[in-house]
Amino acid sequence: MQKKRIIYVFAAILIAIALVYFFGINRSSGASQSFMPAVGAKAPDYSFIYASNGTVANVSSLEGKPVLLWFVATWCSGCAVGNEMLNNNISYFKNKGINVIEIELYRDLGYSGAPINTFVNDYAPNVTSYSNFRSAISGYNLSLTYDKDGYLDIYYLIGPNGKIVYENDGSLAATMKNLKSRINSLSGSL
Amino acid sequence: MNGYAQESGFETYGGTAAILKALKIRFLIFFIAMFVFYYAIFSYFSFGLVLFGTVYYFYYILASSLALSILGALSIVIGLYSQKTARGNARGNKTGIYAFVVSLVPSTMCCTPVIPSILVAVFGSGGIALASGTIQGALSNFSPVFIVMAALLLYYSIHVSLKRIKKPSCEC
Known part of the structure; x- marks a missing residue:
């Protein structure tokens, strides 16, 4: 026994x-999953709402500058850690000319958390003073297309031409090093 | 141990103290191993960060790890001791296992791909998978309930083992 x-x-x-x-x-x-739109493909064009002023925008409207689309839920501890990490690295993205958009997944994946603005202010208070950062709320089709399996804390790096150049279904906090390394290697083409 | 203590159920404290005195090294080894394990797991998943905030979640992790590792080590040491000294079934053992599983549910099931992967396997992508937060968010918000449940299960496990030691022939 x-x-x-x-x-x-x-x-x-x-x-x-x-x-x-x-x-x-x-x-x-750093490996992406099959549920994510493929690297090299045109970023699917769906809409989201900027949290600051309620403006509706499309992914295609971000073309012209590289952009990091980061999908989160505001009750998620890992996403909060990602915000802390982003808080410490936002100047890096600014220096690289990369816009960062933190997007709350559609209806917070079915469980109501804090509003995205509050979530960002709580865990990444510095980022709101940077012009290259904005928070947003996802429409249904955007979440369905970019995160159809409902994972938390996934992100896409989209080039100025609107094509996906890097993606990761690992948390931003855990993969920041990989992301920065990828951005550094792409510096010329971004 | 006096008569009152033996009759009232408070014999558990005296019994625990006596066993601990005899097996303190073994207890310490299990305690340290479990504390390191729980603390590492809870820290890795930033357990309770959104619930308690950036400052207080550290205390939550520390308190949860301490409580679970003390009770868990007691459960193992006393359970092993009861196996040597008494015959009986393995209910105490199983309770300890249940407690272990319950204690890890909120930290490992929330904010990881476990729940989404299960939902996708059962229902397919989209639709219900995009509502996986219903389960994960609830696990995150009610994580203290799981910790308390695990602690109560461990307490029960210890209680059963002590009863078995006290009454070797009982089927408890």
């Missing part, structure tokens, strides 16, 4: 570690 108990405990610990690895650490590898 004692051996059986020890086996149970170790099995439970191994399962927990495997879960953390496969769904946490492994996500940060």
